[in-house]
Amino acid sequence: MPKVVFITLDGAQRVVDAHAGESVMAAAVRNGVPGIIGECGGNCSCATCHVYVGDDFSASVGGANDMEDDLLDLGVADRRDNSRLSCQIKVTDELDGLTVHVPAEQ
Amino acid sequence: MDAGTLIVGASQAGLQLAVSLRDAGETAPITLIGEEPHAPYQRPPLSKAYLQGSTELEQLWLRAPDVLANSDISLVTGERIQTLVLKDGGPSGSAFTAGGQMMTFDRLALTVGARPRRLEAPGADLDGVTYLRTADDATLLRELQSDAESVVVIGGGFIGLEAAAVARAQGKSVTVVEAADRLIGRAVAPVVSEFYRAAHVRRGVDVRPGTRVTSLAGKHNRVQAVELSDGTWIPADLVIVGIGVVPRTKLARQLGLDCAGGIAVDRYARTSNPTVVAAGDCTVQPNPLTGSGQVRLESVQNAISQAKTAAATLTGRDVPNDAVPWFWSDQYNLKLQIAGLSGGHDRYVVRGDIEGEAFSVLYYREGALLAVDAVNTPGDYMAVRKALTQGATISADAAADKGVALRELIVPQAVGA
Numbered sequence: 001m002p003k004v005v006f007i008t009l010d011g012a013q014r015v016v017d018a019h020a021g022e023s024v025m026a027a028a029v030r031n032g033v034p035g036i037i038g039e040c041g042g043n044c045s046c047a048t049c050h051v052y053v054g055d056d057f058s059a060s061v062g063g064a065n066d067m068e069d070d071l072l073d074l075g076v077a078d079r080r081d082n083s084r085l086s087c088q089i090k091v092t093d094e095l096d097g098l099t100v101h102v103p104a105e106q
Numbered sequence: 107m108d109a110g111t112l113i114v115g116a117s118q119a120g121l122q123l124a125v126s127l128r129d130a131g132e133t134a135p136i137t138l139i140g141e142e143p144h145a146p147y148q149r150p151p152l153s154k155a156y157l158q159g160s161t162e163l164e165q166l167w168l169r170a171p172d173v174l175a176n177s178d179i180s181l182v183t184g185e186r187i188q189t190l191v192l193k194d195g196g197p198s199g200s201a202f203t204a205g206g207q208m209m210t211f212d213r214l215a216l217t218v219g220a221r222p223r224r225l226e227a228p229g230a231d232l233d234g235v236t237y238l239r240t241a242d243d244a245t246l247l248r249e250l251q252s253d254a255e256s257v258v259v260i261g262g263g264f265i266g267l268e269a270a271a272v273a274r275a276q277g278k279s280v281t282v283v284e285a286a287d288r289l290i291g292r293a294v295a296p297v298v299s300e301f302y303r304a305a306h307v308r309r310g311v312d313v314r315p316g317t318r319v320t321s322l323a324g325k326h327n328r329v330q331a332v333e334l335s336d337g338t339w340i341p342a343d344l345v346i347v348g349i350g351v352v353p354r355t356k357l358a359r360q361l362g363l364d365c366a367g368g369i370a371v372d373r374y375a376r377t378s379n380p381t382v383v384a385a386g387d388c389t390v391q392p393n394p395l396t397g398s399g400q401v402r403l404e405s406v407q408n409a410i411s412q413a414k415t416a417a418a419t420l421t422g423r424d425v426p427n428d429a430v431p432w433f434w435s436d437q438y439n440l441k442l443q444i445a446g447l448s449g450g451h452d453r454y455v456v457r458g459d460i461e462g463e464a465f466s467v468l469y470y471r472e473g474a475l476l477a478v479d480a481v482n483t484p485g486d487y488m489a490v491r492k493a494l495t496q497g498a499t500i501s502a503d504a505a506a507d508k509g510v511a512l513r514e515l516i517v518p519q520a521v522g523a
Contacts, residue, residue, distance in 0.1 A: 019165060022161075022165050026165060029168065029169070030165075030167050030168070030169060030170050030173070031169075031170060031173055032125075032169055032170075032173040032176075032177065039406060039407065039410050040406065040407075040434060041148045041150055041151060041166075041406065043150075043434050043436070043441075044441075044484060045432065045434045045443050045484075045487075046407075046432070047488070067441075067484050069485075070484050070485030070488050070489075070513075071484060071488050073485075073488075073513070074485070074488040074489060074491075074492050074513055075488055075491075075492070
């Protein structure tokens with residue numbers, strides 16, 4: 001099982017076992033990671049699963065897709081170059097150890 | 107001993123209420139009880155990804171059971187509460203399960219949801235006539251669908267159309283029968299209804315608005331054909347009924363709570379007995395946009411928002427449920443996103459390309475922005491949602507120009523508008 005590492009505002013690390021094929025958001029919500037809400041269940045409709053992708057992974061994860069772009073622009077408090085909606089990041093074995101930072105607010 | 111809070115209904119609303127209580131610092135016991143044999147899960151994918159077979163139930167869990175246990179939330183599955191009794195009018199009381207077990211509580215929350223409206227027609231009890239509300243419903247449907255060739259969907263609402271889209275994508279022959287003269291009539295304007303009719307027809311679905319099912323016929327107790335009100339018979343080895351839901355009000359009525367098409371609650375999720383809260387599809391509430399008139403909102407957004415409100419009420423804080431409603435529906439490659447409530451509109455503006463399947467419809471009443479239906483235009487959806495959340499507006503005349511992004515057009519609501 002690939003692992004995803006969530007780093008919350010206070011610097012605390014939370015390591016979650018994810019299923020390959022599911023989204024980073026789904027793994028976070030099921031495991032109760034604070035600060036990842038995911039109200040719409042991964043439909044790119046709520047913009048409440050915003051994360052900042054860790055530097056080591058930004059190339060392999062890639063940038064926001066078209067669907068996500070407007071939601072990030074309009075729906076999140078502090079969009080940065082490494083902003084993604086975690087419902088749009090699919091967990092794969094290659095992304096094992098993926099590190100994402102949880103923003104101050106959703 | 108402190109009996110804590112009993113939340114009846116291990117639904118999206120029930121789960122959220124439990125989690126929000128803990129988040130608010132509640133330390134007393136919390137028991138979440140549901141009649142389904144599963145941990146609380148997301149329902150929307152049941153008519154989409156789950157039905158297609160591209161996800162499994164465990165991946166739809168709203169919280170893993172061990173995560174709930176770590177939060178000291180007691181989850182009881184496979185148990186139905188049959189009777190509720192309040193002591194001296196509440197908030198404390200007792201609950202009795204169908205199995206005869208008694209549970210006591212200090213405070214009570216009802217998140218009991220709704221059940222599918224049953225089809226009333228001769229033959230409606232044949233095998234192969236299915237409903238879609240629970241994970242078990244979806245699992246059965248998924249199995250039956252793999253062998254089916256001809257699928258008849260009764261009801262052209264969101265559930266019916268999403269199920270039709272899945273069946274069609276699997277190459278089945280699909281007919282949608284809708285009694286009203288247009289699809290999704292309760293949620294969208296005629297222009298959007300017509301778009302969905304045409305979109306399904308383009309993809310090979312036989313859509314029959316203004317038509318009822320008068321009887322179903324079968325062999326060896328298994329459905330084979332459906333008779334329509336115009337006298338035609340359509341072959342059907344699988345029938346999916348999606349004709350709306352009925353809120354579960356039996357327990358509320360036992361307690362003497364006001365019910366009118368749902369359990370009546372105020373903006374703070376309080377029932378007519380202010381010591382008892384309720385949230386989700388089972389409730390009717392003041393319209394969160396206008397504050398007047400009662401509405402029943404069947405959506406994840408409302409379940410979550412109202413459950414948070416109910417948790418706040420139980421912990422002595424007043425947090426009204428006045429979030430802007432939003433909703434989505436996935437059919438084929440069409441993503442519909444709705445923000446606001448369009449009921450009572452007197453004008454609408456179409457933006458974009460209906461034929462090209464990327465457009466939005468903005469709704470207004472007396473010049474005030476009410477809502478958007480956005481098909482494959484998430485930017486328009488998000489801009490209207492943001493405007494409504496801020497109490498701002500977007501001029502109807504300006505919105506029609508697709509050349510300008512809606513987000514550039516958000517302006518503060520004019521005084522008196």
